[in-house]
Amino acid sequence: GESVGLHLPTLSVQEGDNSIINCAYSNSASDYFIWYKQESGKGPQFIIDIRSNMDKRQGQRVTVLLNKTVKHLSLQIAATQPGDSAVYFCAESIRQGGKLIFGQGTELSVKP
Amino acid sequence: DSGVTQTPKHLITATGQRVTLRCSPRSGDLSVYWYQQSLDQGLQFLIQYYNGEERAKGNILERFSAQQFPDLHSELNLSSLELGDSALYFCASSVDFGETQYFGPGTRLLVL
Numbered sequence: 001g002e003s004v005g006l007h008l009p010t011l012s013v014q015e016g017d018n019s020i021i022n023c024a025y026s027n028s029a030s031d032y033f034i035w036y037k038q039e040s041g042k043g044p045q046f047i048i049d050i051r052s053n054m055d056k057r058q059g060q061r062v063t064v065l066l067n068k069t070v071k072h073l074s075l076q077i078a079a080t081q082p083g084d085s086a087v088y089f090c091a092e093s094i095r096q097g098g099k100l101i102f103g104q105g106t107e108l109s110v111k112p
Numbered sequence: 113d114s115g116v117t118q119t120p121k122h123l124i125t126a127t128g129q130r131v132t133l134r135c136s137p138r139s140g141d142l143s144v145y146w147y148q149q150s151l152d153q154g155l156q157f158l159i160q161y162y163n164g165e166e167r168a169k170g171n172i173l174e175r176f177s178a179q180q181f182p183d184l185h186s187e188l189n190l191s192s193l194e195l196g197d198s199a200l201y202f203c204a205s206s207v208d209f210g211e212t213q214y215f216g217p218g219t220r221l222l223v224l
Contacts, residue, residue, distance in 0.1 A: 032210065043114065043202050043215035044155070089155065098143065098209035099168050102155040 012109045019077040021106045023090035026071065030092040034100065035064060035075045039086045047075070047088075077108075085110045115139065116216035118203050124222045130191040133219045137184055137205030143167070144186040145206075145213060146178055150199040161186055162209055193223045 013019050025033070031052040036044035050057045050064045050073075057064050063076040073090050087107050091100040115138035125131055137144050146158040157170035161180035172178075175193075180186040190197060200220050204213040 034212065036215070043116075043217045044204075045114070046212060046214060049212055091155075093210070098160055098206070099145065099157040099170060100147075100155075100213060101157070102147075104154050 009104065010107045010109065012111060013080050015080060015082060015110055015112050017080055019075075019080045019084070019108060019110075021075045021077075021088050021090075021108065023073040023075075023103050024071060025073060025090075025092045025103075027092060027094075027101070028068075028071065029094050030101075032093045033064070033066060033073050034091050034093075035062075035073075036089045036091065037084075037086045038089060038105070044089060080108075080110050082110045082112055084108060114214040114216065116203060116205050116214055118201075118216040118219050120219060121217065122220050122222075124224065125193060126224055127193055127195060129193050129223075130189065131193065131221065133188040133190070133201050133203075133221075135186045135188070135203030135205075135216060137186070137203075138214055141205035141207050141214075142184065143206045143209045143211075144180055144184070145204040146172075146186070146188050147202045147204065147215075148199050149202060149218070155202075158188070160209065167209055190221070195223050197221065198223045 034049040035047040038044045048059045061078045065074045087105045089105045090103045117136045143162045145160045149155045158172040160168040178188045200218045202218045204215045206213045
C-alpha cells in the first residue's frame, strides 16, 4: 500500500555540521512533499515543501531535494544547531486529495 | 505559533467514556484535518473537512466522528473510548485542500 519510509530512525550530528535526513516514498502519483519538524510536546511545524515539478527547493538553512526517478526525498540542514534537535517527518500527498501520508520520522540529535 | 488552536491540551478519561476535542483553524483557512499520533502507528490521517463538508476519510474508527461548523471550527468526537485510543490528536488547517497544512499544538488524550 501507500507508504513513506525513512532510512534512518536516528541521526546524531555535531553542532555546525550539515545534516541530511532521507525519505523514500512509494506512491508515484504523489505530487506534493513536505517536511515537518516536531519538538517534544509540540505539534508538527512546517519546514519546507516541494512540488513534483521541481527537483530542489531552498529555504533558510534548509534544502529539500526530490528524486522522482527513485522516489526519494531528502532534507538538508546547513550548520546544524542545538535548536534543530527534534523529530523530522516527511509527508506526501496527491495535491487534489489533500491528506498527508507521513513517514515514521527521524530523530535528529545535535551535540554541542 | 501556527495560528491553529486546539483545546483542551490534556484530557484524562476512563474507558467507555466520550470526549470532544476542539480545533480552530488559522484565520482564512477553509480546510481542517484531524490526525492521530500514537507510538506504534505514527501520524495517521483521520478525516478532512472543507468549508463545512467532509472531504476525505482515512483510518477513522466508527466510534469517532467529526464536524466542521459554519464558523469553520471543528470538533472531533471520540466515543466508547478504549485504552488504545490514548494518543496525541492533532488538527491542521490549510487555505484550500492540497495546500500547506499547519498543525495545532495537539490534545493529549489518556484513557485509563
